[in-house]
Amino acid sequence: xxxxRKMLTSAPTSVELEAQLLAEREALERAEVRLAELQIExxxxxxADNDAPLADAEQALEACxxxxxxxxxxxxxxxxxxxxxxxxERQAGVEARYERCATQIADGERWLADxxxxxxxxxxxxxxxxxEVHLEAERINSFALPAGRARLGFSRYLPAFYDDLSLPSPxxxxxxxxxxxx
Numbered sequence: 773x774x775x776x777r778k779m780l781t782s783a784p785t786s787v788e789l790e791a792q793l794l795a796e797r798e799a800l801e802r803a804e805v806r807l808a809e810l811q812i813e814x815x816x817x818x819x820a821d822n823d824a825p826l827a828d829a830e831q832a833l834e835a836c837x838x839x840x841x842x843x844x845x846x847x848x849x850x851x852x853x854x855x856x857x858x859x860x861e862r863q864a865g866v867e868a869r870y871e872r873c874a875t876q877i878a879d880g881e882r883w884l885a886d887x888x889x890x891x892x893x894x895x896x897x898x899x900x901x902x903x904e905v906h907l908e909a910e911r912i913n914s915f916a917l918p919a920g921r922a923r924l925g926f927s928r929y930l931p932a933f934y935d936d937l938s939l940p941s942p943x944x945x946x947x948x949x950x951x952x953x954x
Contacts, residue, residue, distance in 0.1 A: 786861055789854040796850060800843035807836045884942045892939045896950040902926075903934040 784792070814829035909924035917923065934951075941947035 786857040803840040892949040
């Protein structure tokens with residue numbers, strides 16, 4: 773098995789394939805330089821009266837051409853493998869992103885089904901209770917504040933908080949847990 777085929781059966785990464793492509797292109801460049809040198813040697817041997825150096829030069833030239841062709845074939849194979857690896861890596865990233873999102877959706881649906889209804893009702897009941905306390909504090913502050921006493925009220929939450937807060941129903945479209953319907 774050639775080294776290029778062996779490289780492709782082990783599913784290298786795109787980065788590894790880029791390095792292999794670079795090495796193969798450098799080898800091709802060296803082969804082309806050597807091919808030019810051998811062509812010069814062949815041309816010189818052609819002018820000699822002896823055919824033995826010419827035959828040797830032509831044999832070396834043909835071997836170098838085959839080596840160049842091998843490098844070109846490996847480069848073509850590596851380029852296709854690189855393109856495939858880039859696409860596989862892209863797909864793996866997309867798949868991982870999809871799986872993360874699917875898991876988060878499933879977790880969210882379980883939370884909405886198992887936790888939110890009770891938690892939402894608990895919050896709605898507490899907000900209703902706090903709203904009543906707030907309204908009572910306003911009535912006391914307006915009409916029945918004992919002498920020498922500070923005004924009652926929540927320091928951080930305005931009465932509008934209760935009107936602005938909305939807890940949607942997890943099971944009925946358009947319905948709320950808070951504010952109460954009706």
